Amino acid sequence: MWITDERTRVLRRLTSRRAQLVRQRTRVKNEVSAVLVRNLKGRPPASDVFGKRGRRWLAELELPADERDTVAACLRQIDFLDAEIAGVDQHLAKHALASAEIKRLMTIPGVDVTTAATLIAAIGDIRRFGSAKRLVGYLGLDARVRQSGVSAPRHGHISKQGTSAARHVLVQAAWAAVKTPEPLRAFYQRIKARRGAQIAIVAVARKLAMLCWQLLTREQDYAYQRPTLVARKLRTPQLRAGAVQSSSSSTARPASTAKQRAVQERQLAEHAEVAYRRLIADWKASNPNNGAGAAPGRASQGPSSDHAARQAPAPEPAL
Numbered sequence: 001m002w003i004t005d006e007r008t009r010v011l012r013r014l015t016s017r018r019a020q021l022v023r024q025r026t027r028v029k030n031e032v033s034a035v036l037v038r039n040l041k042g043r044p045p046a047s048d049v050f051g052k053r054g055r056r057w058l059a060e061l062e063l064p065a066d067e068r069d070t071v072a073a074c075l076r077q078i079d080f081l082d083a084e085i086a087g088v089d090q091h092l093a094k095h096a097l098a099s100a101e102i103k104r105l106m107t108i109p110g111v112d113v114t115t116a117a118t119l120i121a122a123i124g125d126i127r128r129f130g131s132a133k134r135l136v137g138y139l140g141l142d143a144r145v146r147q148s149g150v151s152a153p154r155h156g157h158i159s160k161q162g163t164s165a166a167r168h169v170l171v172q173a174a175w176a177a178v179k180t181p182e183p184l185r186a187f188y189q190r191i192k193a194r195r196g197a198q199i200a201i202v203a204v205a206r207k208l209a210m211l212c213w214q215l216l217t218r219e220q221d222y223a224y225q226r227p228t229l230v231a232r233k234l235r236t237p238q239l240r241a242g243a244v245q246s247s248s249s250s251t252a253r254p255a256s257t258a259k260q261r262a263v264q265e266r267q268l269a270e271h272a273e274v275a276y277r278r279l280i281a282d283w284k285a286s287n288p289n290n291g292a293g294a295a296p297g298r299a300s301q302g303p304s305s306d307h308a309a310r311q312a313p314a315p316e317p318a319l
């Protein structure tokens with residue numbers, strides 16, 4: 001039995017505290033939105049109604065006295081919660097900069113410092129998971145399987161066991177990862193074409209969990225990382241931890257050079273995505289009905305070495 005160490009306990013307290021503060025802030029923002037809906041104020045002109053431009057628009061609205069007091073109270077609560085979240089982020093940034101595991105997970109596309117810290121807090125010591133499948137099951141991203149007798153197994157929704165915070169940040173990271181050229185985006189599009197966007201994004205989140213196990217176990221960074229984006233993500237916790245904002249100087253890297261490097265890294269990521277698509281196409285052409293890409297219940301229709309063969313093959317799909 002694994003006993004949680006002090007470092008993991010601190011991370012869990014910090015990430016849990018941050019999640020609670022974010023939920024509170026969301027409830028307060030929803031209360032402001034309810035005021036606007038009740039008074040038929042329509043859509044605000046600013047993308048962020050709680051930013052500078054959005055707050056100027058709120059100040060100019062004609063609202064009843066009680067509704068005006070509600071909006072003002074909500075804005076004060078939002079300012080307070082923003083300050084509290086910033087304080088927690090500062091502590092998380094210091095832990096992230098001192099953790100090789102968190103910085104390693106940040107090399108994955110879509111995984112920022114908050115996501116990486118939440119995952120490490122949930123995982124703890126990666127050595128307690130003998131395989132990536134066990135980590136996936138611990139995070140509740142494994143599919144439920146129902147089977148009776150010799151009938152074919154039926155795969156249902158994910159089990160949702162374990163901490164919900166880790167699943168939430170993995171799904172958010174998956175949505176961010178599939179927006180950039182990557183093998184993960186090609187994987188998402190392949191699953192989406194067959195099963196839909198929601199199932200595909202959960203599959204990407206499961207893939208990210210397995211990728212985390214591989215990186216942490218092998219102590220290697222992500223092979224298709226884009227160093228420019230990783231450096232940008234690392235710069236955020238550095239600033240939160242108190243690093244001085246760098247100013248432009250003659251020793252700084254020219255903007256044109258940095259832009260060219262970012263373009264080259266994006267091109268390499270696009271080549272990796274094309275290579276993944278070709279790999280899947282060749283795999284389907286050589287063995288279309290076997291392996292992980294086959295439909296549930298059809299991965300193997302022949303006799304097994306340890307179990308009895310199925311009584312009848314699975315029916316052919318209608319389409």
